[in-house]
Amino acid sequence: MSHETRPLNRLEQTILARKDAPSEKSYTTQLLEGGIEKIGGKIIEEAAEVVEAAGEPGEEGCQHTIREAGDLLYHLLVLMACRGVSLAEVEAELARREGVSGLEEKASRKS
Numbered sequence: 343m344s345h346e347t348r349p350l351n352r353l354e355q356t357i358l359a360r361k362d363a364p365s366e367k368s369y370t371t372q373l374l375e376g377g378i379e380k381i382g383g384k385i386i387e388e389a390a391e392v393v394e395a396a397g398e399p400g401e402e403g404c405q406h407t408i409r410e411a412g413d414l415l416y417h418l419l420v421l422m423a424c425r426g427v428s429l430a431e432v433e434a435e436l437a438r439r440e441g442v443s444g445l446e447e448k449a450s451r452k453s
């Protein structure tokens with residue numbers, strides 16, 4: 343899938359468009375106007391909701407987890423846009439970590 347057709351990239355573009363052209367009918371605009379504090383509060387709330395959903399049993403729990411993870415990703419992208427951080431930059435950071443064991447990386451920080 344090309345970058346332009348990936349839902350996360352399209353969502354990032356929509357959020358950036360709201361940042362460029364605020365609209366009073368936009369929830370994204372409301373979040374951006376509230377700044378890091380408001381968006382951060384929503385992320386903490388959404389993170390708790392995704393963890394709660396993941397603990398629910400069966401297919402219903404799975405579907406609930408999908409919806410809550412979508413909310414969390416959306417709010418995280420709004421926070422990144424607010425802070426001027428792009429999805430490409432986060433992806434580059436994840437690519438940089440590829441092949442490095444999380445446990446080894448943690449151990450190397452102590453030395």
Ligand SMILES: N=c1c2ncn([C@@H]3O[C@H](COP(=O)(O)OP(=O)(O)OP(=O)(O)O)[C@@H](O)[C@H]3O)c2ncn1[C@@H]1O[C@H](COP(=O)(O)O)[C@@H](O)[C@H]1O
Nearest residue numbers: 353356357360367368369370371384387388412413416417
């Ligand atoms: N992906 C999303 C998205 N995911 C979640 N949400 C909103 O996030 C809010 C969080 O839901 P909650 O139930 O946790 O919050 P709430 O209790 O209803 O609201 P609060 O009073 O607590 O803020 C809801 O209002 C959802 O509608 C989203 N709002 C927007 N988008 C995308 O952003 C685009 C632009 O949206 P606007 O900027 O609003 O035009 C949309 O077309 C979508 O593609």
